[in-house]
Every structure is written in C-alpha cells, then in structure tokens.
Amino acid sequence: MSGRVLVVDDNKVIRQLIRVNLELEGFEVVTAADGAECLEVVHRVSPDMVTLDVMMPRLDGLRTAARLRSDPRTSGLPVAIISACTQYEVETGLAAGVDAFLAKPFEPAELIRVVRQLLLHREAPPSADGSREPGRAGSSRG
Numbered sequence: 001m002s003g004r005v006l007v008v009d010d011n012k013v014i015r016q017l018i019r020v021n022l023e024l025e026g027f028e029v030v031t032a033a034d035g036a037e038c039l040e041v042v043h044r045v046s047p048d049m050v051t052l053d054v055m056m057p058r059l060d061g062l063r064t065a066a067r068l069r070s071d072p073r074t075s076g077l078p079v080a081i082i083s084a085c086t087q088y089e090v091e092t093g094l095a096a097g098v099d100a101f102l103a104k105p106f107e108p109a110e111l112i113r114v115v116r117q118l119l120l121h122r123e124a125p126p127s128a129d130g131s132r133e134p135g136r137a138g139s140s141r142g
Contacts, residue, residue, distance in 0.1 A: 049077060
C-alpha cells in the first residue's frame with residue numbers, strides 16, 4: 001500500500017520520526033509545522049490523509065481538523081490525531097470529525113496500522129447512509 005501523508009506537528013523531531021517510519025513502509029510524506037501551514041499546503045500537495053498534533057502554535061490540531069472538515073475540497077480526507085490527548089480533546093476531536101487517535105508516545109507499528117486502516121477506509125465505498133463513522137479506525141487514547 002502506498003499513499004501521500006501530510007504530517008503536521010510543531011516538533012521537528014516528531015515530524016521526522018513519523019516521516020521516517022512512514023517512508024520505510026512506502027508512503028510519500030509531506031510535512032507542515034502547524035495547522036496554519038497545513039491549510040496552506042493541503043490543496044497543493046493533495047494528500048491521501050493528514051496526521052495532526054493537538055498542541056501547536058498559530059492553529060492547533062483540533063481547529064485544523066474542523067477547518068479541513070468544513071472545506072468541501074478536504075471534507076472527506078482522513079484525519080488522525082497523534083498526540084498525548086486528554087478525554088476532552090478526544091471528544092472535541094470526534095465532534096470535529098477526526099477519524100482516529102494515536103497516543104504519544106506511540107509504537108511505530110501502531111502508527112503504520114492506523115495510517116493503513118485510514119487509507120483502506122478511504123478507498124472503501126461509503127456505508128449505506130454515506131457516513132464515514134469517525135473514530136472507527138483506531139482509538140489508541142492516552
């Protein structure tokens with residue numbers, strides 16, 4: 001399986017960690033340092049999915065997810081939060097349309113599992129009611 005993943009995290013080390021692990025599995029990776037940069041590049045790079053940290057300068061991950069969902073061009077784009085999430089952030093993320101959560105610190109195998117599952121879900125036909133069932137793809141919450 002391959003695909004283009006937009007990785008958004010203000011921590012350069014985390015961005016590189018995610019990038020390397022995904023590239024080793026054959027994914028193409030584009031990175032952004034915060035939500036504002038994500039929104040600037042998402043249409044240019046046309047990713048197959050986005051990973052977001054929650055706590056970032058300028059525009060946090062939850063507000064970025066909500067903006068991606070409200071834009072018709074990105075409303076169906078799978079979004080995973082990769083962060084040390086509180087229960088409030090998980091609930092807020094689900095309300096914003098986040099598809100999966102992965103708690104930091106994470107195991108590389110779990111990262112790959114979540115990304116593959118979201119990309120497979122994106123390729124699958126929608127359910128009878130057309131919904132995407134947010135949160136279905138993996139909720140490793142911490």
